[in-house]
Structure formats: C-alpha cells, structure tokens
Amino acid sequence: MTSRSVYLKQLVYSDLMGLGTAACLSLVVGLGFNAFVSRHPVSLIYQRPYDRVLSAPDTLSASGEPGAVSIVTLQDVQTRLDRSDTLILDAQGRAFFDLGHLPGAISLSRDTFAQDFRTHEKALREPGVTLLVYCSDADCENGALVAQKLMERGFKRILLYPGGFQEWQDAGLPTEASE
C-alpha cells in the first residue's frame, strides 16, 4: 500500500471519527437544550401534531362539545364541500396553496395568519358558519395550530381534517390551483 493511500485512509478515518464525535456531542447538547433551556420542550418520542395538540389540556378536544374542535374524515369533508354554512380553510403555506387546494378553500396560512385573518375576517365571522381547517397531511401541524389560533379568537365551530390535501388528492377528488 502506498504512503498516499495510507494517508488518505487515515484522513477519512480521522474525519469520520470527528463526525461521530460531533454527532454525539450534538445529541447531548440537543437533549440538554430540550430539557433545561427550551420553552417548548418536546417528548423524546415523536407525536403527530394533531395528536399533540388534541391531547394538550385546555386547548382542543375531539369531543365535539361547544368551544372544542372536532376531527372530521374525508367523507365528512365531501358532504360539507358545497354547503354554504361551511368555510374551508387551507393552512398550508401560500406556495403550496397556490399549487393546489380543496375546491373553494381560502388560504389561512400559519405563517401569515394575522394578515390572512384580516383579509377574510368578514367571511369567517358570518353567523352560523362552520370553519373547516386542513393542511397537507397528518404530519403537518399547521392545521391544528391555525385551529388553535381561531379558538383563541373566539371561534366555536371548528372542524379539523387531519387527512388534509394529500388524502383528498390521493382519493382522486377534484382540486383547484391558483394562478
């Protein structure tokens, strides 16, 4: 084996050891930050956003009682799609909304919530209107967070559709895109 190849082998070994050490150190730092510093620590085992938000006390519940948010399925959304008493809210980012959304949905993104809310406040506050919120899929927490923000602003009739745009699209149902 030439001295060059020995040298390269040694170099790669050394760099991989460095990466391993840095990764271990980072894990320790991350766990320490989560345990002692973070204002919003996460559990060590991942919990899907909808489960996390719904299981939190004093925020949302799936019971459907007044003031709470109810979880709905694809079939529920289909039946409500053309009803005038339901306003469909897309919590995806604006770019994703533009690429595709449920028919008739309006954008109420988490990132631009305040601005979007002002834009659509009149429609949102129509008497008797039920708000149906969805995001891209069950791993997108924006739907639950937007629902939570709506609750904080006093809205009582909120439905949350965890399957989101992905499930809707996979079912072959019609979608719309913005230009």
Add this chain to the structure above:
Amino acid sequence: MSRPLTRRTVIDIALRLGLAGIFIYAGIAKMANVETFASSIARFELLPEALVNLAALSLPPLEILSGVALLTGPFTRFAAFNLSCLCVLFLGVLLSAAFRRIEVDCSCFGSGSQLPLSQLVIRDLMLLAASSFLYLGAVRRVGAHQSTGRKGADTHKPSGDSIDSEVLSQPDPFGS
C-alpha cells in the same frame, strides 16, 4: 507581517463565512422550533417515529457546531467534512422524497420553507459544492505539507491530531 491575500484565500474566507453563517442561522432557527422540524422529518417517512425527535434535537446543534468550527482555524477540515456529509444527507432525503412524490416542507430555516423541491435540491447542491471545495482545499494543504515536509512521520497515528497540527501550520485564510 501580514500575508498578501490570494484569490484562493479570498474565496476560502468568503465560503467559510457564508457557509458558517447559513448553517449557524439554520441551526438556531430549527432549535427555536423543534416541533416543526420534527414534523418535517416525520413527513419524509424515512425514520421510525421513535427516532424522529432525537434526529430533530441533534441535527441543529450539529449544524451550529460545524458552522462555528468552520470559523475557527484548527477545525476547518472537520467542519467542512461534517457539512458536506450533512448536505449529502439532505440531498438524499430530498431526492427520495421527489422519487416517492412526497410534498415536502423542509423547515431548513425553521419555519416552513416554501421553495419547490427543485430549488431546494439546487440550493443543497450549491452548499455541497462550497463545503466540498473547502474540505478538498484543506485536504490538499495537508497532503502538500506531508509530501514536502514530514512525509511518513504521522502515517500510523489514526487520531487525526497530526493532521490537525499540519493544518494549523498552514497559512490560515483568516490570518489567525
């Protein structure tokens, strides 16, 4: 007496500053919103749920650590290697998502990045090119020094200390 700045040195400094800034910012933004980052990792469907939060907790510090190390002379090569590996990892994850037609929100800088996948891949490739350039530059400097100076002196030491000391003995772009 300060050394004259060569074009290569200026590029090195610019890349080190740029990459360090990007990764430190990205790491801090992710640490500020670990839940969102964990959700993004979960959406790629590559890790079991038991490992999602551990990955979300350890990747941002690794980015920050590597970014800070990139600014310091002694650890430039290690940092550039780490960042190159991270870029390869991110690239692989993005391409796998594209292959499986999963719509991704990479949360690369904390809150949802709304760039299309193609732009995310291009951005990642640029970061990979920059970090690889720095890494190969550091390797070349060490190699050149070894072949002209203490050839064979440290070839049996796997710790890398000898290599670092050689890197240290090379002119540092920051002049530190």
